Every structure is written in C-alpha cells, then in structure tokens.
Amino acid sequence: MTIAGCTSASLNGFALCQAVRDITSAPILFLSCMDDEEDKIRGLMAGGDDYITKPYSLKELAARVYAQVRRSVMQGFIIDHHQQSLTAGNHVIPLSQKEFDLFLYLLGxxxxxxxxxxxxxEVWRTGKPDTTNSVAVHIARLRRKLDEVGHLVGSIETVRGEGYEFQPRSEARTRL
Known part of the structure; x- marks a missing residue:
C-alpha cells in the first residue's frame, strides 16, 4: 500500500495524517494509547487538530468532535450530501446531482x-464522451452558482487547451 510516498512499512498514524493533510483540510483527531508528550506534539505537528489519549470518555470525545465541526463551519463551508447543497456564509446553494458530483471531484x-x-x-462514469460540451455546460452552471460564495469557497479556473482547475480559498476549511 502506498499513500503519498509512504510504504506500508513506514505508514503509521503520523505519516498517514501528513498524507491526508496534503489533500484535505478536514479536521483530523488522533485517538491513541500513546500518551507521551512527544507523541502528542508529533501528532499535532503532523497536521492533527486534536490528540486524545486512551482511556477517554465518550462525552469528551463527542465534545471534541463537536468543537472541530463548529470551527470548520465557522471558517469555511458545509457540503450537505443529503440535500445536495453547499452552504457558505448565509447562502445555501442547491446543486443538481451532476453539479454536486462535479464539485466534489473538483474539491478532491x-x-x-x-x-x-x-x-x-470520473463524474459521469460512462467512459469517453461524444462531446466535451456536457462538461463545459455543467462547469458554467456550477460557476454561476458559486459566484455568490466564491470568496468563501474558491474558484474554478479554465486552463486554456488543457481543462479546469479548482483553486480553493486558502483559509477555507470544509465539512463533508
């Protein structure tokens, strides 16, 4: 198994955290029996948002998870899989199924x-398109919907002759 250059021999919680942090800003909580101060510091420096040692109470765990979610919501945007919507600031943006799937792929x-x-x-999952117009049309619709919250989320840029690139807002944190 290889994740971002980590082999299964070197893959531990710290390496996994660093690899995951490279691709997402989603909150990462360590739950560990390693309670040495150096381990806690190493976990937080690897990109963890919190480090909880065993034994822990479920109430404490729930409170820490809630705190991370609260911070994520306050600093970024929320993707609601059930409603197929994006919430950023005071704006709730409903998305069609393809727009939602396309946004998730771009975000990833x-x-x-x-x-x-x-x-x-990857989004339509039907192989090679007869025309790339479907992608362009859906990108245009998604851009129009993101226009009002782009400053909170990020933008979809066209790279002439190559494709599209999602540029997330650097401070945005996402709750999926």
Whole structure:
C-alpha cells in the first residue's frame, strides 16, 4: 500500500495524517494509547487538530468532535450530501446531482488541472464522451452558482487547451 510516498512499512498514524493533510483540510483527531508528550506534539505537528489519549470518555470525545465541526463551519463551508447543497456564509446553494458530483471531484483535486475527458469519465462514469460540451455546460452552471460564495469557497479556473482547475480559498476549511 502506498499513500503519498509512504510504504506500508513506514505508514503509521503520523505519516498517514501528513498524507491526508496534503489533500484535505478536514479536521483530523488522533485517538491513541500513546500518551507521551512527544507523541502528542508529533501528532499535532503532523497536521492533527486534536490528540486524545486512551482511556477517554465518550462525552469528551463527542465534545471534541463537536468543537472541530463548529470551527470548520465557522471558517469555511458545509457540503450537505443529503440535500445536495453547499452552504457558505448565509447562502445555501442547491446543486443538481451532476453539479454536486462535479464539485466534489473538483474539491478532491485542488490545484490539479483536470481534462474534460477525465471529468466526464470520473463524474459521469460512462467512459469517453461524444462531446466535451456536457462538461463545459455543467462547469458554467456550477460557476454561476458559486459566484455568490466564491470568496468563501474558491474558484474554478479554465486552463486554456488543457481543462479546469479548482483553486480553493486558502483559509477555507470544509465539512463533508
């Protein structure tokens, strides 16, 4: 198994945290029996948002999870899978199924240029498109919907002749 250059021999909670932190700003909580101060510092420096040692109470765990979610909501935006919507600030933006799937794929690949063929293959899951117009139309619709909250979320940039690139707002944190 390889995650961001980590082999299974070197993969531990700290390495996994660093690899995950490279691709998301979602809150990461360590639950560990390693209660040495150095381990706690190492976990937080690896990108963890909190470090809880065993034994812990479920009430404490719930309170710490709630605190992380509260911080995420206050600093970023919320993606509601059930409602297929994006909430940023005071704006709730309903998305069609394809817009929602497209946004999730873009969000999962920040700063990476994605070709229309790749987007079609990964979001529509029907192979190579007859035309890339479907992707362009859905990107345009998604951009229009994100216009009012782009400053809170980020933007979808066109890379001429190559595809699209999602540029997340650097301070945004997401709750999925």
């Amino acid at each position: 690949n920040p700063g990476r240029i994605l070709t229309p063929d790749e987007l079609y293959r």
